[in-house]
Amino acid sequence: MSEEEVLIHQLFDEEKLTDKQKKIIVAAIESFSEKGYAATSTNEIAKKAGVAEGTIFRHYKTKKELLMSIVAPLMAKMIGPFVVNDFNKVLDREYDRVEDFLRATIENRRAVLIKLLPVVKIMLQEIPFQPELREQFLEQIAKKIFDRVSGIIESYQEKGQLIEMPPESLARLAITNILGYLFTRYVLFPDSHWDDELETERTVQFIMHGLARKESN
Amino acid sequence: MSEEEVLIHQLFDEEKLTDKQKKIIVAAIESFSEKGYAATSTNEIAKKAGVAEGTIFRHYKTKKELLMSIVAPLMAKMIGPFVVNDFNKVLDREYDRVEDFLRATIENRRAVLIKLLPVVKIMLQEIPFQPELREQFLEQIAKKIFDRVSGIIESYQEKGQLIEMPPESLARLAITNILGYLFTRYVLFPDSHWDDELETERTVQFIMHGLARKESN
Amino acid sequence: MSEEEVLIHQLFDEEKLTDKQKKIIVAAIESFSEKGYAATSTNEIAKKAGVAEGTIFRHYKTKKELLMSIVAPLMAKMIGPFVVNDFNKVLDREYDRVEDFLRATIENRRAVLIKLLPVVKIMLQEIPFQPELREQFLEQIAKKIFDRVSGIIESYQEKGQLIEMPPESLARLAITNILGYLFTRYVLFPDSHWDDELETERTVQFIMHGLARKESN
């Protein structure tokens, strides 16, 4: 299975797509992520996909609908692991210590990010300009993840592993660092040399203990 | 002085702009940040600025040149405080403790960000698509800031205030958190209720000590 | 078949043109020859052709490509009769005397000129400004015709019918007179009264004997 087919498969696992549809999606993802949604013409997508321009509009009423059909499944994917019903309990059992939970989360999100990187780029680019997308993202994705993470954090607080601070603030800080790390690693400087394991560990340790030297240690 | 004039003044302090040019710049910033560069037509900018479309092209040979004339000065502004020659020494004296340095830096960058927020949005949006911008940003801005912050961190490490870790990693973590905070505060959720002083303090404390509860306390 | 269809057929005999394409070509020829290439707008051509402006650019990437698509086949037509492989031999047999060859050539070129007159005008107008056209014309058309005519002249010289003079100079003089005649007749003063047969004969006689009165006759 080629890399593109993996991407398609990741995004549209259950949906039935014709062969041409897949080609259109792949071409659109490539062009949108390279040049931006507004700067990509449907003609260009059609050529890259090897289909007639009319074929695009047979499957997607408008260019925007094509965009949405790409980005929407990504949102579902992103929220996925956090909305499994008994996520908390599972986590509680699986990861006794916050560090382990963080490490696992980073690895988990990293896997998704790498595979879907172009689609993630498209989503981030278009969120500011597509109110529909923005709303969907903020209320359905960001909020849910945020709430769930807050819940998890609370449970760790109850176990006395985390400092006393409103869980929302802790969630913000934790999420910022995980996403900041992945963003720096894969979007800003993908070409630098990275020792992933080491840098992950540093990020985890930083989240836990900050960067102040402990005098008494 | 209106808010717009402040923005213009902040960006183009030394440059001499005609009245029409200012109007064009203000209109372009507004439209670009609202709808994106590619989705904004020069016709729209002209109307909003109250000038003829031809007037835009008298001052800026192309639409892209107009974009660049807006974003380039921002870059200079961003890098400004970090390239003052003896920044390190000043800081060493002024801020004995890392916390104070962090707090001051957050406040300092916050001021710039608030005033130039729309331009910052434009820059972030277009960096992925304008290779010229991207290169300028990465090599001239990001790298310089990164190096300078690394230097500052080293000096605090030498004073024994920071943990032993490659300064570059520490710099990444610190910058991520400051920008992540400002981004969340002003770009993602500008409309939420924020207790700025408190949240700044939390961010600083987090950077210093992480979010693990200290057993010995 | 209308006059326009004849023109189109003459130029694009083997090519397959859609109906709209034919209309565009006809309209472009008309406008270009009347107002000149640079002074004709694509909007005007579209209106005259009864198609949308976009349709023009679907078939021809640029306005210049439209021009070239009109003029290029003319060049092929012009060179046509001179590049038939065994042209010389045929001529040798067919026209024993130079006079007969001249007369036949004038009639032959006249027929092409009349049918394609507007296109000829366009070509002559644009040769000085389109380097591509100029080069193509000089090297591929003018040179070939010139060489072939020189060859023919040489064969008549060998038969003792023409004076001793470098064939190139003779060719220049002969061609100048034939084209000069046709140009005067059809381009400069098409509306004067012309006795074509008589004037052709005069031209032929002039080319042969000049305009000096033969004292000894």
Added chain:
Amino acid sequence: MSEEEVLIHQLFDEEKLTDKQKKIIVAAIESFSEKGYAATSTNEIAKKAGVAEGTIFRHYKTKKELLMSIVAPLMAKMIGPFVVNDFNKVLDREYDRVEDFLRATIENRRAVLIKLLPVVKIMLQEIPFQPELREQFLEQIAKKIFDRVSGIIESYQEKGQLIEMPPESLARLAITNILGYLFTRYVLFPDSHWDDELETERTVQFIMHGLARKESN
């Protein structure tokens, strides 16, 4: 006096032109002859002339008026030698033989053509598209020259030097050959190697005796 000043002086001998006006004229001639009237912008002329665009329109109400102000004096120049009142008599006396008259005319027109070549090009280019120019040229220039040449020819006919044929036809043939020669020499192939004296002589001999070999010689 530079080459440009010579050109200006040749065209506008008696007129009083300001320094800026001269620069405008020179720049316009250069651009018009290189790119064509319609394809030359006033902005381009202004830049090449080193004046403000407004200055052009201070001297010439429209772009077309600028064109006319360049081409009109050329027409006067062209007709010049032919309208001197007693041209015929002078010629009769000066050039007893037709050959000498032809030779002198070629040399005379050659001098004008070389100096004013760019302006001649402009005129030839624009005659088909500027009705005003066309009319002026045909009725005032071509006709007058034609008539005068016909007259001269008649006088040579009366002296028994030229064959019996309507003088208009003879005039057409003679003019065609002189212009055809000069056009080939200076416009079509200015860069070829030319032995001017020899080629002139050949042209004269051809006009006189044609290119048929005289059996009795």
Added chain:
DNA sequence: CATGAATGAGCTTTCATTCAT
């Protein structure tokens, strides 16, 4: 289903011309 020619609104840019300075 798929095509691709056709559309016409809209795009960026250029133009000749005006006019306050």
Added chain:
DNA sequence: GATGAATGAAAGCTCATTCAT
């Protein structure tokens, strides 16, 4: 007289979308 900023119409060209085949 000279300037050059300003104009807005018009230029060449692109676009998302439609529809007959």
